[in-house]
Amino acid sequence: MQIETFKNYLDAHNLDYEQQVSLKEYTTLHIGGNATFFCAPRSKEEVKMLIQQAKACDIPYFILGNGSNVLVSDDGYDGIIIYLKKHMHQIWHENQKVFAQAGAMLWDVCEYAYNQVLTGLEFAYGIPASVGGATFMNAGAYGGELKDVLATCITVDEDGNFHEYTNEEMEFAYRHSRLSGTPEIVLEISIQLETGKADTIRARMDELWEKRQSKQPLDKPSAGSTFKRPVGGYASALIDEAGLKGFVLKRAMVSDKHAGFVVNHDGATYEEFIELIEHIKKTVKEHSGICLEEEVRILK
Ligand SMILES: Cc1cc2nc3c(=O)[nH]c(=O)nc-3n(C[C@H](O)[C@H](O)[C@H](O)COP(=O)(O)OP(=O)(O)OC[C@H]3O[C@@H](n4cnc5c(N)ncnc54)[C@H](O)[C@@H]3O)c2cc1C
Numbered sequence: 001m002q003i004e005t006f007k008n009y010l011d012a013h014n015l016d017y018e019q020q021v022s023l024k025e026y027t028t029l030h031i032g033g034n035a036t037f038f039c040a041p042r043s044k045e046e047v048k049m050l051i052q053q054a055k056a057c058d059i060p061y062f063i064l065g066n067g068s069n070v071l072v073s074d075d076g077y078d079g080i081i082i083y084l085k086k087h088m089h090q091i092w093h094e095n096q097k098v099f100a101q102a103g104a105m106l107w108d109v110c111e112y113a114y115n116q117v118l119t120g121l122e123f124a125y126g127i128p129a130s131v132g133g134a135t136f137m138n139a140g141a142y143g144g145e146l147k148d149v150l151a152t153c154i155t156v157d158e159d160g161n162f163h164e165y166t167n168e169e170m171e172f173a174y175r176h177s178r179l180s181g182t183p184e185i186v187l188e189i190s191i192q193l194e195t196g197k198a199d200t201i202r203a204r205m206d207e208l209w210e211k212r213q214s215k216q217p218l219d220k221p222s223a224g225s226t227f228k229r230p231v232g233g234y235a236s237a238l239i240d241e242a243g244l245k246g247f248v249l250k251r252a253m254v255s256d257k258h259a260g261f262v263v264n265h266d267g268a269t270y271e272e273f274i275e276l277i278e279h280i281k282k283t284v285k286e287h288s289g290i291c292l293e294e295e296v297r298i299l300k
Contacts, residue, residue, distance in 0.1 A: 032072025065133025119196025
């Protein structure tokens with residue numbers, strides 16, 4: 001890794017970056033060590049410059065959204081975090097189509113759509129995702145998914161080529177898109193909505209927000225549902241049936257409000273969190289025969 005060469009490049013091109021940034025502050029779990037570089041590009045071109053230079057300097061990079069589905073090792077990340085939330089969060093519209101940069105928060109896009117009296121995105125209100133993270137994961141809730149509304153997605157690949165995909169080309173499936181397992185970065189999306197009624201849109205958004213508050217442990221640091229929904233069941237029900245609701249292992253805990261959420265109970269370390277995840281998987285397998293698979297992305 002050519003750390004000095006990369007740093008010189010950032011300085012020479014006036015790119016926005018910091019070194020040794022604690023990722024604990026940038027994830028909803030509040031777990032994790034430092035990133036070697038933390039870069040906040042201002043434009044698509046700057047994202048392209050960063051990934052091309054990262055490649056030239058042989059330094060790995062990771063694109064961080066709102067950090068609401070990421071568990072970072074306490075040893076941190078010896079590479080480059082690319083963070084779009086700081087500068088790339090514009091939202092605009094043309095007729096019934098809403099456009100958003102990847103660093104915009106999904107709930108801000110929902111509020112924007114509401115202000116334009118556009119319906120279709122209410123299901124997403126309350127998911128603590130950036131637009132990029134939500135698109136990458138095909139985030140969804142209460143019967144809706146990004147795949148239901150996304151019209152186009154602009155990305156940049158690891159060689160610096162820009163792409164524009166249609167909905168079909170995104171290959172969306174449950175918590176999956178064509179970007180899963182690739183280093184391709186979402187830069188911007190467009191969402192096709194319909195004209196609705198302001199009162200109805202607001203009422204649905206408020207209803208879903210209240211549902212979240214009553215059902216989810218929003219007062220505790222978490223990454224949402226820790227496990228994917230297995231075929232033919234719900235992870236939370238399986239964990240509950242295995243007797244693990246409220247189970248505490250060191251400073252990590254299975255929420256006593258929603259067994260699908262593993263929460264950072266009291267300053268848990270990465271190792272403690274992983275230990276609890278493994279314990280849950282083993283216990284659920286023994287109890288029901290079903291293998292749970294992590295939804296949370298692990299960065300180390
Ligand atoms: C309290 C709580 C409730 C939640 N409820 C829901 C829910 O109802 N439904 C749901 O689906 N999820 C839910 N989640 C999980 C989480 O919000 C989603 O998985 C979300 O899509 C992650 O978005 P993010 O911006 O935080 O991405 P991050 O957590 O930062 O990253 C997740 C993955 O996306 C990738 N990524 C991020 N930005 C980009 C980009 N621009 N281009 C390419 N890849 C990118 C990252 O590299 C990483 O692999 C919840 C989480 C919490 C904490």
